Amino acid sequence: MNKPEKGFPENFLWGGAIAANQSEGAYKEGGKGLSTSDVLECGPTRFLAAMDPAFNLDTKEDVYYPSHEAIDFYHRYKEDVALFAEMGFKCLRTSIAWTRIFPNGDEETPNEAGLKFYDDLFDEMLKHQIQPVITISHYEMPLGLVKKYGGWRNRKLVEFYERYARTLFERYKDKVKYWMTFNEINVIVHVPFIGGGVIIQEGENKKQVIYQSVHHQLVASALAVKACHEIIPDAKIGCMLLGAPYYPLTSKPADVFEAMEKDRVAYFFGDVQARGYYPSYIKRFFKENNVDIEMQPGDEAILKAHTVDYIGFSYYMSLVVSTDPENTDGAAGNMLGGVKNPYLPSTDWGWQIDPKGLRYTLNQLYDRYQKPLFIVENGLGAADVVEEGDVINDDYRIQYLHDHLIEAREAIADGVELIGYTSWGPIDIVSAGTGEMKKRYGYIYVDKDNEGRGTLKRMRKKSFNWYKNVIATNGEAL
Numbered sequence: 454m455n456k457p458e459k460g461f462p463e464n465f466l467w468g469g470a471i472a473a474n475q476s477e478g479a480y481k482e483g484g485k486g487l488s489t490s491d492v493l494e495c496g497p498t499r500f501l502a503a504m505d506p507a508f509n510l511d512t513k514e515d516v517y518y519p520s521h522e523a524i525d526f527y528h529r530y531k532e533d534v535a536l537f538a539e540m541g542f543k544c545l546r547t548s549i550a551w552t553r554i555f556p557n558g559d560e561e562t563p564n565e566a567g568l569k570f571y572d573d574l575f576d577e578m579l580k581h582q583i584q585p586v587i588t589i590s591h592y593e594m595p596l597g598l599v600k601k602y603g604g605w606r607n608r609k610l611v612e613f614y615e616r617y618a619r620t621l622f623e624r625y626k627d628k629v630k631y632w633m634t635f636n637e638i639n640v641i642v643h644v645p646f647i648g649g650g651v652i653i654q655e656g657e658n659k660k661q662v663i664y665q666s667v668h669h670q671l672v673a674s675a676l677a678v679k680a681c682h683e684i685i686p687d688a689k690i691g692c693m694l695l696g697a698p699y700y701p702l703t704s705k706p707a708d709v710f711e712a713m714e715k716d717r718v719a720y721f722f723g724d725v726q727a728r729g730y731y732p733s734y735i736k737r738f739f740k741e742n743n744v745d746i747e748m749q750p751g752d753e754a755i756l757k758a759h760t761v762d763y764i765g766f767s768y769y770m771s772l773v774v775s776t777d778p779e780n781t782d783g784a785a786g787n788m789l790g791g792v793k794n795p796y797l798p799s800t801d802w803g804w805q806i807d808p809k810g811l812r813y814t815l816n817q818l819y820d821r822y823q824k825p826l827f828i829v830e831n832g833l834g835a836a837d838v839v840e841e842g843d844v845i846n847d848d849y850r851i852q853y854l855h856d857h858l859i860e861a862r863e864a865i866a867d868g869v870e871l872i873g874y875t876s877w878g879p880i881d882i883v884s885a886g887t888g889e890m891k892k893r894y895g896y897i898y899v900d901k902d903n904e905g906r907g908t909l910k911r912m913r914k915k916s917f918n919w920y921k922n923v924i925a926t927n928g929e930a931l
């Protein structure tokens with residue numbers, strides 16, 4: 454790859470990232486089955502609610518579920534893809550809704566209407582020279598697999614996922630050359646229902662259930678890598694980690710060590726997916742927490758043989774850890790949490806803004822794995838105001854993205870091999886964490902509110918032309 458001293462490589466994959474459950478809507482159309490995201494309500498506690506052993510897996514009447522219509526991308530994708538093309542996108546990251554392809558998850562044959570939808574979507578992107586970058590499972594899975602099998606705690610899921618992945622590779626082999634197996638795979642440790650359709654029951658050893666489910670996902674991911682390499686030899690398939698580095702609050706050795714331990718909770722996944730084996734530190738952790746992973750003969754060989762081609766990751770913020778029990782000054786943080794960093798500002802949703810942390814993360818990941826990196830999510834969730842004449846002056850978003858891209862450029866100059874950047878939610882979509890529409894990331898505004906009211910009209914924000922110019926100049930305009 455051509456690496457200019459201070460700039461972005463040629464063929465850098467500029468674009469944006471969305472997910473099926475947060476954008477498509479049409480939750481029952483084309484034979485789609487219900488997914489785990491279809492039973493999540495709107496509100497700040499929706500992830501917490503899904504941690505309750507008594508969590509209701511059926512939709513209730515008179516309740517608003519944000520995924521059911523979302524921004525109606527299912528019907529409006531042509532208009533939206535044209536807007537992405539106008540910005541000059543080289544790629545669009547989205548996910549496939551598992552439930553459009555296998556409505557309950559355990560069918561033998563796929564649903565043709567679902568397959569056809571993505572054929573049409575990918576054709577539309579390719580018509581505009583936009584490469585699809587596809588996540589196989591982004592925070593959703595068939596609800597049928599949760600009800601009947603208990604989600605990823607069940608080994609059967611490996612087989613169902615492999616069938617699903619193989620179906621996708623066979624069908625889209627000529628159209629999709631960039632894949633990722635599981636979105637933010639490490640999230641299962643923090644919110645098991647979101648990451649793996651797992652509900653922990655009273656009295657269960659939570660860590661045992663979670664890491665057994667994790668093992669199943671890691672094997673499934675490796676089998677998907679294998680299948681992808683067999684079926685689409687010219688494709689690249691990566692993992693996808695939630696990247697939020699931990700800093701120690703003080704230079705107290707205990708704090709420094711704790712920050713390393715916290716980082717390892719996420720690195721564990723990358724370590725297995727990129728290096729191909731369970732790292733030594735996790736074995737001690739398992740022992741001390743009475744976790745005993747049941748493996749099948751051959752699992753270790755599968756993990757070893759089928760490592761990922763690149764590391765995809767999201768980056769929104771850094772986090773801070775303190776071993777001082779008196780320090781309860783918490784900061785919000787995309788499911789992970791920590792204490793407040795006195796040196797950083799926060800977004801309206803309490804996420805700490807740290808552009809330098811992106812350069813730090815890129816260097817850490819590259820030092821650790823020596824594989825190409827792909828920033829597949831980054832962005833600012835903010836409440837935008839529509840001014841007269843449909844004008845949206847989102848200078849704060851431009852600032853956030855600008856500052857992060859400057860640090861990405863620095864990381865490239867540090868020697869990091871970075872293949873692309875897809876900012877999160879280039880068009881406003883449903884928030885994963887809260888289900889809100891008010892928490893907007895887009896260059897394109899969508900007229901819809903938290904209660905589901907609005908015309909769904911699309912409007913260009915100030916950041917639209919800004920990003921267009923960044924792409925047109927391959928980052929020179931920053």
Ligand code: BGP
Pocket residue numbers: 472475592636637695767787830834877883884885886887892
């Ligand atoms: C990541 C998820 C996305 C996403 C983003 C922003 O964790 O992969 O699906 O939505 O975070 O989070 P939120 O939507 O909660 O602001």
